[in-house]
Amino acid sequence: MNTSALIQKVWNFCHTLRDDGVGYGDYLEQLTYLLFLKMAHEYSEAPYKRDTRIPKGYDWAALRSKTGEPLEAHYLATLNKLGQGKGMLGAIFFKAQNKIQDPAKLSRLVQMIDAESWVGMDTDTKGDLYEGLLQKNAEDTKSGAGQYFTPRALIQTMVECVRPEPMKTIADPACGTGGFFLGAYNWLNRPGSGLNKRQKEFLHRETFHGNEIVPNTRRLCLMNLFLHSIGELDGEPLVDRSDALIADAGGRFDYVLANPPFGKKSSMTFTNEEGEEDRDALTYERQDFWETTSNKQLNFLQHIVTVLKSTGQAAVVLPDNVLFEGGAGEKIRRKLLENCDVHTLLRLPTGIFYAQGVKANVLFFDAKPKDGKVHTEDVWIYDLRTNKHFTLKTRTLKAEDLRDFIDCYHPENRHQRKETERFRRFAYADLVARDKASLDIFWLKDDDLENLDELPAPEVLQQEIIEHLEAALNSFRDVAAGLARSK
Numbered sequence: 001m002n003t004s005a006l007i008q009k010v011w012n013f014c015h016t017l018r019d020d021g022v023g024y025g026d027y028l029e030q031l032t033y034l035l036f037l038k039m040a041h042e043y044s045e046a047p048y049k050r051d052t053r054i055p056k057g058y059d060w061a062a063l064r065s066k067t068g069e070p071l072e073a074h075y076l077a078t079l080n081k082l083g084q085g086k087g088m089l090g091a092i093f094f095k096a097q098n099k100i101q102d103p104a105k106l107s108r109l110v111q112m113i114d115a116e117s118w119v120g121m122d123t124d125t126k127g128d129l130y131e132g133l134l135q136k137n138a139e140d141t142k143s144g145a146g147q148y149f150t151p152r153a154l155i156q157t158m159v160e161c162v163r164p165e166p167m168k169t170i171a172d173p174a175c176g177t178g179g180f181f182l183g184a185y186n187w188l189n190r191p192g193s194g195l196n197k198r199q200k201e202f203l204h205r206e207t208f209h210g211n212e213i214v215p216n217t218r219r220l221c222l223m224n225l226f227l228h229s230i231g232e233l234d235g236e237p238l239v240d241r242s243d244a245l246i247a248d249a250g251g252r253f254d255y256v257l258a259n260p261p262f263g264k265k266s267s268m269t270f271t272n273e274e275g276e277e278d279r280d281a282l283t284y285e286r287q288d289f290w291e292t293t294s295n296k297q298l299n300f301l302q303h304i305v306t307v308l309k310s311t312g313q314a315a316v317v318l319p320d321n322v323l324f325e326g327g328a329g330e331k332i333r334r335k336l337l338e339n340c341d342v343h344t345l346l347r348l349p350t351g352i353f354y355a356q357g358v359k360a361n362v363l364f365f366d367a368k369p370k371d372g373k374v375h376t377e378d379v380w381i382y383d384l385r386t387n388k389h390f391t392l393k394t395r396t397l398k399a400e401d402l403r404d405f406i407d408c409y410h411p412e413n414r415h416q417r418k419e420t421e422r423f424r425r426f427a428y429a430d431l432v433a434r435d436k437a438s439l440d441i442f443w444l445k446d447d448d449l450e451n452l453d454e455l456p457a458p459e460v461l462q463q464e465i466i467e468h469l470e471a472a473l474n475s476f477r478d479v480a481a482g483l484a485r486s487k
Helices: 003-018 024-044 060-064 068-082 087-092 103-114 123-139 152-162 179-188 197-205 215-227 296-307 328-339 399-409 428-433 458-486
Strands: 170-172 208-211 253-258 267-271 277-281 308-319 340-347 360-367 378-383 423-427
Touching: 003 024, 003 103, 003 123, 024 060, 024 087, 024 103, 024 123, 024 215, 060 068, 060 103, 068 087, 068 103, 087 215, 123 215, 152 179, 152 253, 152 308, 152 360, 152 399, 170 179, 179 208, 179 215, 179 253, 253 296, 296 308, 296 328, 328 340, 328 428, 378 399, 378 428, 423 428
Parallel strands: 170 208, 170 253, 253 308, 340 378
Antiparallel strands: 267 277, 308 360, 340 360, 378 423
16 A cells, blocks of 8 residues: 555544544544554564563454454553553553544454554655644644644754754653654754764664653654654653653753743642642742743743753744743843853744744754853844734745745854844843843834735634634633632
């Protein structure tokens, strides 16, 4: 079966399950369990003959031999058993549940996966199939999975500007489904890269280090990486199921590429006396942080500075409040400008994230030795927001929309930049003299405000209105939930 036919087959079955109330996320989970088992089975046979650590009787051979209710019962037993395993096996099946309640459809899914040889399949085919499902899951607003999905064009741009080198480590403290890791992997493995055997092994086993606190998202991330030939079937997972902000785990990395979760407050989930889940504001007390705050993005920013090597580089997606917030925000910005070389800020347009109403930026900075010197000389700001209109459906952000920024960034030698209409240089002295050392800077005239006769196309305006209403509705829901908890 060719690539397009296989992808269509998998999609069609997804639609069949959706008729039974099984969403993209649940389908992805079940596909992950079964794909992992099938690939482990293939690796256990010739010519690989690998020890997959899957107990006999709970492997693919035992599963595919059953149908009907016996299949459903054995599938559930298999999920429970493998969830007790260690390493990658235990990570994939951690708290796994069967979401397909119709034994006949479960049997059809098993047969569909059994009909293909997945280990021998081209990596791009497997990866593109899974990435496509992840994007569809992100588009399903009811699932909330969009918060873990960064536009791939933006990831590609960030990676192309940073230009990771072979034999160096890359971290993402909130890695979602692994988009930044795959972007970096594709860059390092691009045509003409000429990686030698040792460099390929390092890329496969040692380059990537991530954290993802949500078990289901971590599971999808690990499988996404595995299908792209990153990580070992019988090895330890490359992504920890832990909150990166709790403590400094000690690792130091050459690069950090990240889009920390949106939402201003850090919080933790706990079970109250009535047995219901509740959330409470969380403030991290860390000696390595410049300031103590409950602002999640400010904490992630401080954590990223901590885990970078003294020669490390970072590219991080951050919301607007990080650029202008007072109090701890101002103190952290001043410290960042002093202790790191904060050289580039990309002001992103609205309408590109699945989390509605978000105004965000990409901050590029390099770590520097702690020598008491001020390391930022100037910050170059690129305005991709003013007079730019994007939506998630009718006008999506594409790689070509970011090409001018890459050219202005001048990754070959960023010390040879030139100012343009959208790209301006701001000296350190001028920035720290601004109120609260704010980096929230615009200079272009907003045509929408100046000339109301030349508004964006109706479909663009309609989508922006919908996105703002949805964001407002979500805010009302948060307030209502908070009031309910306080009673």
